[in-house]
Amino acid sequence: MFALVDGNNFYVSCERAFRPSLIGRPVVVLSNNDGCAIARSNEAKDLGIKMGAPYFQIKHLEITAGLVALSANFALYGDMSERMMSLAAGLGPEQEIYSIDESFISLAGVRDVTRRAWAVRERIARGVGIPCGIGIGPTKTLAKLANAIAKDAERKPGSYPAHLARVCNLAEMPPRELQTLFEQMHVGDVWGIGRRISNQLNVAGIANVWQLTQADLGTIRRRWSVVLERTVRELRGESCIAMEEAPPPKKMIACTRSFGHPVEDLAPLIEAVSEYASRAAEKLRRQGGLAGQVQVFAHTSPFRPGPRYSRSVIVPLVRPSADTSLIARSAIEGIKRIYEPGFELIKAGVILLDICDGSVQQNELALGDAFRDRSALYGALDKINTRYGRGTLHLAATGMNAGGARWGMRQERRTPHYTTNIEDIPVARC
Template structure:
């Protein structure tokens, strides 16, 4: 048995926690450089704002309908996600953090009323973190994802599904007849893993609803479409085919890329940018305990601007595989200087770490650089660097090539984020000051009710 917990309009909900005045108002969060809408409140959706809607096309709604647009504050969202996930983990005994706002939880062996337990967890998340969420419960991950959709839609659009399925939807509790009604009321395109192209093909074949898809013969689906869709059909029929990934495998590539807030032409500015990106990528590399053997750096102009176009990338091999920021940044700068050409207005740059493997593995190569001889010393140094940046803020301790600005946000190449909210939870100066508030927590299931098995 699985549960999927998903924060409602997550980015907007994070902003509303610290801005109560945004409740019941149309709010959107914009992408990097304030380009398009990547999160929308229900009120903004009612105005016709689509996911990915360019800001310049809906800017008029700011004055006509009171639309509030905010720049993305990923530091805030990431911290709020961690807080939410820590509470959601109490729902079961294993958790897969699927995305910044979603978690799958394994409920197998949990005793008691799972719906009641889910409501208690939801109430705690709402009270302690301030994020409303929907919870779907079902025998498979695909059905749990579908149940989550039902829980959120039933709350947002009364009448679309039975009212008792709002907020928490437990498909496992529904009799077969009621379950079929829910599946028949849901379009096939809402199924997890069914993209637009497959949905269009299914509809052409007369498969309009989830119930239609669930009633197909898996072997026929495999022959006509794919093994992936066959697995989806079996999951809709209640046969678990997708396990819980509570320990995701290390990434095979790590990238850090950014579009600039304004065009950048000078090499020193580009050097600062890619040095920052390489440092961030190296920190991610150390976090998953991996080494890299090749560094790719790229720069390109905007295809939408008038003027000469230029796009180049280069892969630079390292002398030896490492997670050390210094040689990674050095390789990045070496590559940048080879591909840079003056006279172009660059709008984006990025760094990718390739050929990753576990830091525990040793290549057995002859070390030709005496500065790299003491691996353990360098690893401790990088550990201290990461700890200081985690404690005092990203980029507080950095290589000189990343620039002397206090933060990357002040650099010439920084992203345009004119509407970003303060870092309420990750920066002391931005913390809100409030009066004493009496807080009581919602009831939680007892230890006996949890019934966790070894």
């Protein structure tokens, strides 16, 4: 048995936890540089705002419909996510964190599952302030489907029976009821079935989930794939997808950003690239890896008029490393090599390639001071930045007003870092 615990409209719910005045109002959270909507409250969904809608197209709703648009506050969301995950983990013996707001919990040996799920939901709502939907089923695919039912039943009363709202356990449902439910659901609602396959299934006369569970496995495998066959088996209650407790280490780590304003000069470009290199190196150290090569790129906007520019270069490191200053130095060397004046650059990035596991490091002759092992230094730097906020300690090359002047992200509507910055802790006045 599995449960899927999922925060409702997660980014919006994080904002509401600290600003209750946002409850009941249409709220969207915008992507980097306040580009487009990446999270919507139910009220915003009801206004017809689509996922990914560009801000300039919905801006008028601020006046006509009381829409509140906020810049993404990822420091807040990341921290709230950790708090939510630690409470969700209490539901069963194993947890797989699937995304910032979703985790699978294996329920092996857990008794009284539905009642416990309600209790965990209540604990998360009270302790973290995030409303969750919990779906339960004999397989991960069914838990995911149950979660979709739990959320829709709550958001759109009448779409599903009311007792399935918020916590939905498919495992304890009578077969007749389950069939009626599955007949109501579109194949595109199933985890792992995208629009293309869902269209193909429709053409083949398989429109709802019930029809999919009745389909012939051999035909599904032959006409589609073993992956879809596995999905059908899972829908029938045969568990094929196991828990993955730790995600596999990444083979490539990228930090790329669009600038808040176009950049023409080399100096701010060097600052930006140093910052991205620092971030990428931090991620690399977190997974205990070493990078062999550093790729740097920069380009102009493909949409704006004016001369176009897009270049990238790979700078190999003398030996695999996770040292911020070595990686940043290579990135700076790279950007200097490809830089040309006269272009309005809107994006740059640093990508770490050729990543290997830090524990299989090769021994070699001492190569002098430049290769001093500074892992203790960076261990301390990472700890300080985790505790006191990103950028507390940073390379001087990233500039003194980190993310400042021109290349920094545009985030005009960001709320405070309520939970991760001591200056931003909300104060209650009596």
